[in-house]
Amino acid sequence: MTAAKIRQTVAFAILGLIAFLVVVPIVLIIAYIFKNGISAVSWEFISQNPRNGMKEGGIFPAIIGTMLLITGTMICSLPVGILSAVYLVEYAKDNLFTRLIKLSVVNLSGIPSIVYGLFGFTLFVMFFKFGTSILAGSLTLAIMSLPVIVTATKEALESVPATFREVSLSLGASKWQTTRYCVLPYAMPGILTGTVLSLSRAAGETAPILFTAAAFFLPRLPHSISDQVMALPYHLYVISTQVPNMPVEISFATAFVLIALVFLMNIVSIVLRAHYRKKKIW
Amino acid sequence: MRKRPSEFIIELCIRLSGFLVIAFVFLIFLFLLKDALSLFASHSVGSFLFGKNWLPVSDPASFGIMPLFLGSLYVTIAAIAISVPLGVGTAMFIAEVAPKSIKGVLKSLVEILAAIPSVVLGFIGIIWLGPFMRNTFHLSTGMCGLTGSLLLAFMALPTIISMSEDALVGVPRSYREAATGLGATRWQTLWRIILPAASSGIIAAVMLGIGRVIGETMVVMMVTGNAPVMPTSILQPLRTLTATIAGEMGETVRGSEHYFALFAVGLILFIITFIINIFAELCAHRNRK
Numbered sequence: 151m152t153a154a155k156i157r158q159t160v161a162f163a164i165l166g167l168i169a170f171l172v173v174v175p176i177v178l179i180i181a182y183i184f185k186n187g188i189s190a191v192s193w194e195f196i197s198q199n200p201r202n203g204m205k206e207g208g209i210f211p212a213i214i215g216t217m218l219l220i221t222g223t224m225i226c227s228l229p230v231g232i233l234s235a236v237y238l239v240e241y242a243k244d245n246l247f248t249r250l251i252k253l254s255v256v257n258l259s260g261i262p263s264i265v266y267g268l269f270g271f272t273l274f275v276m277f278f279k280f281g282t283s284i285l286a287g288s289l290t291l292a293i294m295s296l297p298v299i300v301t302a303t304k305e306a307l308e309s310v311p312a313t314f315r316e317v318s319l320s321l322g323a324s325k326w327q328t329t330r331y332c333v334l335p336y337a338m339p340g341i342l343t344g345t346v347l348s349l350s351r352a353a354g355e356t357a358p359i360l361f362t363a364a365a366f367f368l369p370r371l372p373h374s375i376s377d378q379v380m381a382l383p384y385h386l387y388v389i390s391t392q393v394p395n396m397p398v399e400i401s402f403a404t405a406f407v408l409i410a411l412v413f414l415m416n417i418v419s420i421v422l423r424a425h426y427r428k429k430k431i432w
Numbered sequence: 433m434r435k436r437p438s439e440f441i442i443e444l445c446i447r448l449s450g451f452l453v454i455a456f457v458f459l460i461f462l463f464l465l466k467d468a469l470s471l472f473a474s475h476s477v478g479s480f481l482f483g484k485n486w487l488p489v490s491d492p493a494s495f496g497i498m499p500l501f502l503g504s505l506y507v508t509i510a511a512i513a514i515s516v517p518l519g520v521g522t523a524m525f526i527a528e529v530a531p532k533s534i535k536g537v538l539k540s541l542v543e544i545l546a547a548i549p550s551v552v553l554g555f556i557g558i559i560w561l562g563p564f565m566r567n568t569f570h571l572s573t574g575m576c577g578l579t580g581s582l583l584l585a586f587m588a589l590p591t592i593i594s595m596s597e598d599a600l601v602g603v604p605r606s607y608r609e610a611a612t613g614l615g616a617t618r619w620q621t622l623w624r625i626i627l628p629a630a631s632s633g634i635i636a637a638v639m640l641g642i643g644r645v646i647g648e649t650m651v652v653m654m655v656t657g658n659a660p661v662m663p664t665s666i667l668q669p670l671r672t673l674t675a676t677i678a679g680e681m682g683e684t685v686r687g688s689e690h691y692f693a694l695f696a697v698g699l700i701l702f703i704i705t706f707i708i709n710i711f712a713e714l715c716a717h718r719n720r721k
Contacts, residue, residue, distance in 0.1 A: 158619035162529050168521030169530070169538060172589060176545045179556055233449035241446060251450050253713070254457045260640070260709035261460065261702060262647025264674045268681070268698040269460045272467065276686070293456050300453065326439045354549025357649040357674075361681055383551045383650075390555045391654055398559065405552050416547050 187406025215379030222288025231299030287363020302344020339426030519592030599633025
């Protein structure tokens with residue numbers, strides 16, 4: 151072997167080692183949570199209210215709270231996200247306004263989640279007087295999810311071949327008819343994948359709901375969208391830092407349920423992607 | 433050709449949505465600025481930016497963010513020092529070395545890491561990494577800057593790996609072919625040709641990684657010990673800008689100086705991440721050319 155070949159073998163081995171160093175902790179963390187969590191999870195844990203200062207009972211209200219928050223987030227962010235991506239890809243000319251939108255998307259994606267929390271608190275909780283509520287939390291999470299949805303939708307729209315539009319337009323369809331019937335349906339899989347991913351991220355976020363939606367301890371279901379709710383990530387934060395002598399099994403079980411929920415959503419998005427890729431017609 | 437009214441309305445909505453995205457950035461900035469300015473009515477900007485004491489509840493209160501800023505800086509530098517070599521190395525391995533089957537496994541594992549909620553990593557920090565660090569470095573508490581940095585490094589990895597890999601894969605084929613044609617080994621091609629050609633994309637990846645680390649809240653609040661003092665070592669408890677807002681917001685009285693000070697901290701965070709993102713975008717743009 152020449153010196154150059156030996157150097158290549160050594161270098162590739164080092165790169166392999168680095169990749170190994172990255173992968174091992176990921177596997178360990180997942181295995182650690184699953185091993186300790188799965189034994190503590192039971193039907194009662196998932197379906198009952200917390201009791202005795204959260205040290206006993208289940209996390210049912212937190213699960214429902216997180217579901218409600220994700221649903222609210224989806225309802226608020228999906229229309230705006232999809233429409234603004236449609237604007238960017240289908241309607242916009244390359245002018246200052248368009249560039250500003252693109253720049254804003256980049257910046258929204260970089261703003262720290264706690265800053266979204268502060269903003270949500272002043273705008274929704276205080277200024278609009280929604281109070282600490284599902285509504286305020288969902289709106290805050292929705293603005294945070296917006297850049298991911300816009301980016302995913304944009305990519306999905308761009309991947310629809312230009313010929314689709316040309317044929318539709320040449321047959322006399324209007325701009326919107328073309329977008330609605332010849333572009334959006336084919337971009338839908340990409341949009342769905344991106345949306346589910348962004349929602350799974352929203353489900354795991356704690357900082358934006360700290361002051362806008364989350365209740366420390368509320369062993370009942372919310373009555374309306376202006377109620378506070380418990381939420382899984384905030385609950386995990388509370389029981390692992392704020393409650394003394396918390397039985398560690400409950401924390402593990404909560405972490406397990408949260409991770410399981412987030413992974414489930416990720417799997418849904420992967421399955422959606424695979425399903426539609428098979429049906430792709432061009 | 434005249435448009436039907438329904439079409440007119442939907443096109444109006446589309447334009448409005450585009451406008452909303454811009455409006456949100458401005459609104460966030462304005463609402464932070466509005467409350468932050470109320471602080472500067474009674475405290476000078478200089479004493480806020482360079483003050484060495486963060487004593488929000490003592491009398492007289494003092495709002496110097498230097499300890500918090502340095503806390504963020506220490507934690508970020510350590511996290512990036514760990515995650516850049518690991519992340520770029522892994523990206524190189526995925527892009528150029530790994531066989532297809534391993535590539536798929538690695539990419540899915542990185543996606544899984546990206547999906548883990550930060551509060552779960554914080555929990556792992558409390559229950560396992562913190563005690564481990566205490567025993568390893570013989571510290572009085574494992575809840576210190578380095579514990580946070582290690583977890584943050586892992587949170588920045590998915591961003592750095594996937595963006596660096598995109599940049600590496602995006603280098604034109606002709607570069608590779610020319611190098612191979614001149615007799616370079618795959619490693620020489622990767623190290624001398626592809627890596628430099630992808631450098632601006634990789635820098636963009638690192639910048640976005642830094643942005644994620646600075647903005648991360650839950651992990652640092654849970655594991656770095658929450659001590660708002662001037663940090664002297666990464667092995668000490670410290671406190672970041674983000675953790676200060678998250679930790680103290682619940683205890684403030686609305687409209688108090690303390691409340692305004694937390695918005696001023698939020699404004700600083702907004703400005704820092706804004707600059708980082710613009711810079712990253714410029715680098716990414718150059719890479720695409």
